[in-house]
Amino acid sequence: MAFSTDDTIVAIATPEGRGGLGVVRLSGTAAPAIACALIGRDRPLEARHATFARVVDAAAAAGRRAVDQVVVTWFAAPQSYTGEDVVEISGHGSPVLLREIVRRALAAGARLAEPGEFTLRAYLNGRIDLVQAEAVADLVDAVTPLQARAAMDQLEGTLTTTIRRIGASLFDLAARLEASLDFPEEGFHFATRDEVRRDLDRVIEALAALGAEGRRGRLVREGRMVVLTGPPNAGKSSLFNALAGAARAIVHDEPGTTRDLLTETIDLDGVPITLVDTAGLRDARDVVEAEGVARARQAREVAALTVLVLDASRPAGDETRRLIDELRAPAMIALNKIDLGSRLRVPDDERFSFVETSALASWGAEPLRVAILEALGAGAADRDTPAIGNIRHLHLVGEARAALGRARESLGAGATEELVLTEITSARLALEEITGQRAPEDLLHHIFSRFCVGK
Secondary structure, rough: OOOOOOOEEEEEEEOOOOEEEEEEEEEEEOOHHHHHOOOOOOOOOOOOOOOEEEEEEEOOOOEEHHHHHHHHEEEEEOOOOOOEEEEEEEEEEEEHHHHHHHHHHHOOOOOOOOOOOOHHHHHOOOOOHHHHHHHHHHHHHHHOOHHHHHHHHHHHHHHHHHHHHHHHHHHHHHHHHHHHHOOHHHHHOOOOOHHHHHHHHHHHHHHHHHHHHHHHHHHHHEEEEEEOOOOOOOHHHHHHHHOOOOOOOOOOOOOOOOOOOOOEEEEEEEEEEEEEEEEOOOOOOOOHHHHHHHHHHHHHOOOOOEEEEEEEEOOHHHHHHHHHOOOOEEEEEEEEHHHHHOOOOOOOOOOEEEEEOOOOOOOOOOOOOOOOOOOOOOOOOOOOOOOOOOOOHHHHHHHHHHHHHHHHHHHOEEEEHHHHHHHHHHHHHHHHHHOOOOOOHHHHHHHHHHOOOOO
């Protein structure tokens, strides 16, 4: 990825495939001139006005043959997405036509944009910070309304505001300590030890609150895998279909119907869940079913949550007790077919939660939905949008908190102002890396390389 902003870049800004409309985006000083060349226009475009035109083939034998009808809009610098001159050309959503417009733009002097380069330029030109840039990618990738809401909240700057408020508190504290260093005979004249301790405690508490939101934030942002496991005919596939809202799995009274892993991504109150239905756990009768059972056991090892589905209408046998004994956290037990009566007695185990379900009853999936969310730590669905969920942000918040913890310990041990100030500075640098005030080049490469081309 080139970090130079001296040239003009171009890319298709809409998804692959056919559609009613497609957008080609240009950004850079030559963007308006290249756009005028594409549409054969002699006079300049008018900023922020949509102009109907035709992309023309000036080299055609008939002369200026139309390639496509388009609407051209020029967003003059610095009031644009990237902070540069940006031109968006909206044409018909044929991949052939859009690629042809890009080809002509390249011939006119543009360069094909790298993944995320438009947003990178917005960051480099001060239009957005690094937290907001990452939110753009999260917004594009969102698959649930809550994911989109969380990304939009971050794009609007709520996390940035919180981080900068904490950073300002540390800057003020550091300034008072540095002032004290100018007058060593006065000691902590501008900030007493008790004042420094109180200020550190307040900031540590604020960082702890951000970190505490991290589990739910990561859950919403990244999703989790939930595996349904259990003996044959316990109703795993029926529960799978009920949670998925469609008859995705074959349901039959014959044991061993499910022989392979079946997955479906579902939205549980805004949390993206990869739900996995597995083969019934038993001594398999043939090679194919044995492979399915082996895969079921492997799926349990990587799942964020294992749901052991048992038939509540039957007494526990040796196999059921063995499955319960094998269960390892994080896990829960679903007592299914409760509408047929409860004859299954399972031992109390504080490691696991229990939920009664009935895949055939109208209320069958709802108790399980609630229990899964609680077991994953998602909490109530109507909670505010989590402020932090990016693992990079959480790691740096943890670094800042650790540095301030060391500063407080040093203060208690009677350390000098210099040592306390060094740890405070480390915390400030970690927070600045979150927002991009201090961002190594390799970090920028890592972040923007996962963007789609054209954004």
